[in-house]
Amino acid sequence: MRLGAAGAALMAAVLCATVARAQGVQVVQGVQGMQQASLPALKIVGDAIPDSLTGHKGDPARGRAIVLNRQVGLCLLCHSGPFPEERFQGNMAPDLKGAGARWSEGELRLRMVDARKLNPQTIMPPYYRVDGLARVAAGFRGKPILTAEQIEDVVAYLMTLKD
Numbered sequence: 001m002r003l004g005a006a007g008a009a010l011m012a013a014v015l016c017a018t019v020a021r022a023q024g025v026q027v028v029q030g031v032q033g034m035q036q037a038s039l040p041a042l043k044i045v046g047d048a049i050p051d052s053l054t055g056h057k058g059d060p061a062r063g064r065a066i067v068l069n070r071q072v073g074l075c076l077l078c079h080s081g082p083f084p085e086e087r088f089q090g091n092m093a094p095d096l097k098g099a100g101a102r103w104s105e106g107e108l109r110l111r112m113v114d115a116r117k118l119n120p121q122t123i124m125p126p127y128y129r130v131d132g133l134a135r136v137a138a139g140f141r142g143k144p145i146l147t148a149e150q151i152e153d154v155v156a157y158l159m160t161l162k163d
């Protein structure tokens with residue numbers, strides 16, 4: 001399905017709001033540079049986070065499942081990719097095909113953790129941040145959208161997308 005740009009943007013806004021609600025968080029623009037509430041400090045080098053968040057490599061098969069899952073990652077809302085079995089894929093973001101050739105593992109990790117570090121205007125949600133958010137429901141405070149393990153699984157999967 002190809003949506004017009006306006007339709008796609010509307011759908012993204014609606015679905016992002018849905019994710020934010022599901023996570024019990026509301027994203028507020030312009031609150032930057034706060035300390036992470038409870039996540040460990042991450043070392044950013046250039047445009048990358050070189051070190052694994054868990055200290056080991058993720059599982060690409062689990063990562064693929066997260067990317068395709070419409071409740072967890074919601075990646076296909078914006079992205080398309082080499083997923084012939086998926087009928088509805090987004091067209092508001094680069095195709096994930098070849099992402100593992102375009103970027104290093106550390107570069108992919110920073111894009112997953114917090115794409116705002118590279119593009120403050122990005123519509124891509126920060127998947128492993130708890131700062132820059134306000135009015136977070138008590139039960140969700142300090143919890144990122146994806147866990148460190150899930151981030152590593154997704155990064156491991158993206159690294160397999162070489163062509």
Ligand code: HEC
Nearest residue numbers: 073074075077078092093094099102115119122123124125
């Ligand atoms: C609401 C839309 C949206 C969602 C959801 C989203 N992204 Fe993105 N993503 C973008 C946009 C837009 C870019 C282009 C760079 C930018 O604007 O930050 C991007 C860039 C990327 C890149 C770099 C692509 C390249 O080759 O330049 C990767 C990799 C990526 N996203 C992976 C993911 C994964 C994996 C998920 C799900 C866990 C995801 N994104 C969810 C919008 C989104």
